Amino acid sequence: MSKVALITGITGQDGAYLAELLLSKGYFVHGIKRRASLFNTDRIDHLYQDPHEKNVRLKLHYGDLTDSTNLIRIIQETQPDEIYNLAAMSHVHVSFEEPEYTANADGIGTLRILEAVRLLGLTRKTRIYQASTSELYGLVQAIPQSETTPFYPRSPYAVAKMYAYWITVNYREAYNMFATNGILFNHESPLRGETFVTRKITRGVAKISLGMQDKIFLGNLNAQRDWGHAKDYVEAMWRILQQDKPEDFVIATGVTTSVRDFVRMAFSEVGIELEFHGENENEVGVVLSCSNPDFQLEKGKEVVAVDPRYYRPTEVDLLVGDPSKAMKKLGWTPKYDLPALVSEMVAADVEAFRKEKLLKESGYYVKNQFE
Ligand code: NDP
C-alpha cells in the first residue's frame, strides 16, 4: 500500500517541489488549493493527472486554512499518513498590511489542522510537518541560529508563525502526536513568488539584459539571508517525518549573503558587473562593465535604486542557520550552493522573458500592468 500525504499550500513554491518528490517516492498525494477567479495551479500543472484515468495518484481538493469544517472533512476523507502544512500568507511585508488575516491563516490555521487530526482520532496514524521559519529568530540574539536560539519575531507573519510553532510543540507533548517543526531558512528557486527579493532581482536582471526594463527598485540592501534551494529543502521536510521520534530541525546552508551581493551575483550572470554608490535611500547600483555580446549598457548606467516603499516597519537584519542537527540526524546536506541557485534562477527568467519578448514583438502579448 502506498503512503498517503496531504499537502496544504500545494500550489506554492514548496508545495510544487514536495508534490513532485512524494509522487516520485510512490505516495498518493492529496493537495488543498484555494478557489481563485483565475487558474492558480501553474506550478503543478506538469503533475496533473486526469481524474478519469486509472491509477491516479494526485488529487486536489478545494479548501482554506481559515475554514475548520472544510479541513476536518478533507482530512476525514483522505485519512493521510502525513500532513505537510505549507499553506500560509507567506509574505513578511504584506503581513504588516494584513495582520489579522495572517494570524488567522498562519497561526490559527495550524491549530485547525492539529485539532482536526485529534478530533478524528488520527493522532496515532497521522504525522504532521509544520512549515516554521527562520523569521522566528527576528531580532538577532545569536549567530548562527540553531534549534536552541531564542525567538524574537519582528512581523505579524513571524508572530503568527510563532503561535504555529508552539501549538505544534504543545500538541506533540499533550497528545503524544507526531507533530514536528522544520525551521527553514529562506529557500528559493525558479518557482519562487515574484515579489520575494531574489525572484524580483532575477526577473529584473533578465528584463534589463533583454532591454525590457531600465532599473530595479529595491528596499533594504543591507539585509543578510541564508539562501538555499527549495528542492533541497523539501527533501528535508520529508526526512523530518521519517524519523523514529518527532523533533524540530533547523534547515539552512550556514552561509549568509547580503541582498546587495545577491544583486551583484545575478547581474554577473548576464555579463554585467556592478558597483554601488551612496547610502540608504540614496544608494544606487551602476554598471561597471558589460560583456554580454547581445546587448550593450554604458558604464555608469544606473540599474538599481532604493525605494523606501519596500522598507519594513521592523526588519530582520541577519539570518544564518546552523544545520548541524539536521545533517547529523537526518543525513541531510544541501546539493545546491548560492552561485548554482542564482545561475538557475537567472537562466530560467532570461528564457521566460526571451519568449515573452518574441510574443510581444509579434503583437501577441499584453503587458501585466500590476506586476
Ligand atoms: P508560497 O507563498 O509560494 O505558497 C503558499 C501556499 O499557501 C500557496 O499554495 C497559497 O495558495 C497557499 N495559501 C495561502 N493562504 C492560504 C489559505 N488561507 N488557505 C489555504 N492555502 C493558502 O510559499 P512557499 O512555498 O515559499 O512556503 C511554504 C511554507 O513555508 C509557507 O508556510 C511559508 O510561510 C513557509 N516558509 C517558507 C520559506 C521560504 O523561504 N520559502 C522559509 C520558511 C518557511 P495560492 O497559490 O492560492 O496563493
Ligand code: GDR
Ligand atoms: P523574507 O523574504 O522576508 O526573508 O521572507 P523576502 O525575499 O521578502 O525579503 C528578504 C530580505 O530582502 C529585503 N528586501 C526586499 N524584499 C522584498 N520582498 N522586496 C524588495 O524589494 C526588497 N528589497 C530588500 C527585505 O527587507 C528582507 O530583509 C521569506 C518568506 O519566504 C517567508 O515566508 C519565510 O518565512 C522567510 O523567507 C524565511
